[in-house]
Amino acid sequence: MNRKFVFIVFFFFFFTFQVVLADLKIGFYKTTCPRAESIIFGVVRRRFTTDKSITAALLRMHFHDCFVRGCDASILIDSKDEKQSEKDAGANLTVRGFELIDEAKQALEEECPLMVSCADIITLATRDAVALAGGLHYTVPTGRLDGLQSNVGDVNLPGPSVSVSDDLQLFTSKGMNLDEMVTLLGAHTVGFAHCNFFQNRLSSPDDGSMDPALRNQLKRNCTSSNDNPTAFLDQKTAFVFDNQFYKQIKLRRGILQIDQNIADDESTAAIVSRFASNPVTFQRSFANSMIKMGNLVANEGEVRQNCRVFN
Ligand code: HEM
Ligand SMILES: *[C@@H]1O[C@H](CO)[C@@H](O)[C@H](O)[C@H]1NC(C)=O
Ligand SMILES: *[C@@H]1O[C@H](CO)[C@@H](O)[C@H](O)[C@H]1NC(C)=O
Numbered sequence: 001m002n003r004k005f006v007f008i009v010f011f012f013f014f015f016t017f018q019v020v021l022a023d024l025k026i027g028f029y030k031t032t033c034p035r036a037e038s039i040i041f042g043v044v045r046r047r048f049t050t051d052k053s054i055t056a057a058l059l060r061m062h063f064h065d066c067f068v069r070g071c072d073a074s075i076l077i078d079s080k081d082e083k084q085s086e087k088d089a090g091a092n093l094t095v096r097g098f099e100l101i102d103e104a105k106q107a108l109e110e111e112c113p114l115m116v117s118c119a120d121i122i123t124l125a126t127r128d129a130v131a132l133a134g135g136l137h138y139t140v141p142t143g144r145l146d147g148l149q150s151n152v153g154d155v156n157l158p159g160p161s162v163s164v165s166d167d168l169q170l171f172t173s174k175g176m177n178l179d180e181m182v183t184l185l186g187a188h189t190v191g192f193a194h195c196n197f198f199q200n201r202l203s204s205p206d207d208g209s210m211d212p213a214l215r216n217q218l219k220r221n222c223t224s225s226n227d228n229p230t231a232f233l234d235q236k237t238a239f240v241f242d243n244q245f246y247k248q249i250k251l252r253r254g255i256l257q258i259d260q261n262i263a264d265d266e267s268t269a270a271i272v273s274r275f276a277s278n279p280v281t282f283q284r285s286f287a288n289s290m291i292k293m294g295n296l297v298a299n300e301g302e303v304r305q306n307c308r309v310f311n
Contacts, residue, residue, distance in 0.1 A: 024297060028120070028143035033112035036142075037124055043104040044128040052239040055129040056191025057097035062126040063187070063293070064095055065119070067174060068154050070298040072147030073118035076101060076307040085150035094194060098308075100125065105307050118307035119144035123294050130290070133190060135241035138287035140294055145301030148310060160197040161257040164265040174296055176289070182262050182271040183289040186282060188233040188255075189245035195222035195229050198255050209260050211252040218255075231255050243283075246276035 029036040047054045065075040068086055076098065077085040087095070101121055108116045120142045131137035158167050171181040195218075201210055202219050210218075214235065221229050232238035233255050234245045245259075249272060254260035262268040275282040302311050 024141040024143045024295065026139055026141050028141070029112075029116060033108070033115045035111060036108060036116050036120075039107050039111060040104050040121060040124045041128045043100065043107060044125050045132060047100055047103075048129060048132045052133065053191065054097060054100060055133040055239070055241060056187075057095070058100070058122070058126040058129045059187045060191065061095050061097050061101075062122050062290075063184070064155075064157060065122055066293050066296045067157060067170075069147055069149065070296045071119050071123060071144055071294055072298040072301055073122060073144075073304065073307060074147045074150040074154075076118055076122075077150035077310070078308040079152075084152035086152060086155050087150075088152045101307050109305065114303050114305060117144050117146045117301075117303045119146050119297075119301075121307070127290070130241050130286075133239065133241035136283040136287045138291060140291055144294075144297050145299070146304040146307075147298045147301050158258070160193070161200065162261075164258075164261050164268055167258060168267075174293075176292065178268065179271055179285070180289040180292065182268050182275070183282070183285045184293065185259065185262060186243070186245055186275060186286055188259055189237070189243070190234065190239060190241055192230040192232050192238070193255055195231070198231075198257065201257060209252060209257075209264065210254070214253050233259065243275050243279045246272050246282070250276055 044054070044058075061075060062071070064086075065071055065073060068074060075086050075095065077087070079085045079088045101118065104121050104125060105116075105118060108121070123140055123144065124142065127138060127140050156170075158170055162170075168178055168181060171177070171184075176184075198218070199222060201207075202215060202222060206212075206215070218231055221231060235248055235253050235255070237244045246263075248254065249259050249263035252260065252263075254263060263272045275285070304311055
C-alpha cells in the first residue's frame with residue numbers, strides 16, 4: 001500500500017466514525033481543567049483521613065480496570081437487568097471505592113464539565129492514595145478515554161491460587177514482565193482478603209507453605225460466626241504502603257496462595273528478596289510499574305458525564 005492511500009483510509013475512518021484517539025501526556029488537563037489533579041487529591045485526602053483502607057480499594061480497582069479492556073473505567077459501569085457489566089464478574093472483585101470516584105467526578109463536572117475522564121480519575125486517585133499511605137508520589141500521564149463497553153464475559157483475571165507461570169502468562173500478554181508482576185503484587189502490602197479466597201490453604205492436609213501459627217489463627221477467624229470474614233494481606237502493616245509484604249511472605253506469612261508462591265518459586269524468589277531488603281528499590285519499581293500499567297489504554301472512547309453509565 002502506498003502512503004497516500006493509507007492516509008486517505010485513515011481520514012475516512014476518522015471522520016466517518018468520529019473516533020477519538022487517546023493521547024496520553026503529563027498534565028493533559030493543564031489548560032482544559034487546571035485544577036483537575038488538585039480536586040481529585042482533595043477528595044482522596046479527605047477520605048483517607050477517616051478511612052485508610054481507601055488506598056487498597058483504589059489499587060485493586062485500578063488493576064481490575066486496566067487488565068480487562070485497558071484503563072478505560074469499564075469497571076465502573078453499573079449492570080442493568082438485561083446486560084451484566086464487569087462489576088458482576090465472579091472475580092468481581094468485591095471491588096470497593098466506587099463512591100469515591102463518583103464524588104470526585106461530581107466535583108470535576110462542576111468545575112469543568114465533560115473534560116476529565118473517569119479512567120483518569122481512577123488513575124490519579126490511586127496515585128494519590130498510594131502516596132498518602134507512604135508510597136512514592138509519581139507523575140503519571142493523563143488523557144485516557146472512558147470505554148464504550150463493559151461486558152461481564154471479558155473479565156479474565158487470575159484466581160488467588162494461580163501459579164507463578166500462569167500469572168506470568170497473563171502479565172506478559174499485557175506487555176509486563178516478571179519483575180513488574182512481582183512488583184505489582186506488592187500492592188498486597190495493603191488491604192484485605194475474604195476467607196473464601198484462601199480457605200483451601202487452611203484445610204488439611206497442611207502443605208507446609210504457611211507459618212503454622214498464622215494458619216491456626218486464620219482457621220479460627222475464618223470459622224467465626226461472622227459472614228465471610230477477612231484477613232489483612234500484609235499481617236504486619238496493613239495500612240502502610242511499604243515493602244513489609246515481601247518480608248512477610250519470606251516468613252511464610254502470605255495470605256493468598258499466589259502471594260506465597262512468588263516467595264517460594266525459584267523464578268521469583270530473588271526478586272522478592274531484593275524488595276524485602278531494599279525499600280527504596282521497591283518503591284521506585286512500584287511507581288514505574290504503575291505508570292506502565294496505566295499506559296494500557298483503550299484508544300477509543302468518550303469522557304463520561306456519569307462514571308456509572310455510558311453517555
Ligand atoms: C496477579 C494476580 C493477583 C491476584 C490473583 C490477586 C487476587 C486478589 C484477591 C483474591 C484479593 C482479595 C479480594 C477480596 O477478598 O475482596 C485481592 C485483594 C487486593 N488486591 Fe490483588 N490480586 C492480584 C494482583 C493485584 C495487583 C496487580 C494489584 C494492584 C496493583 C492488586 C491489588 C489488590 C489490593 C490492594 C487488594 C486489597 C483490596 C481491599 O482491601 O479491598 N492485586 N487480590
Ligand atoms: C458482584 O457479583 C455478584 C454476583 O455475581 C453480585 O451479587 C454483586 O452485587 C456484585 N458486586 C458488585 C460490587 O457489583
Ligand atoms: C483474627 O481476628 C482478630 C480479631 O478480629 C484480629 O485482631 C486478628 O488480626 C485476626 N488474625 C488474622 C490472622 O487475621
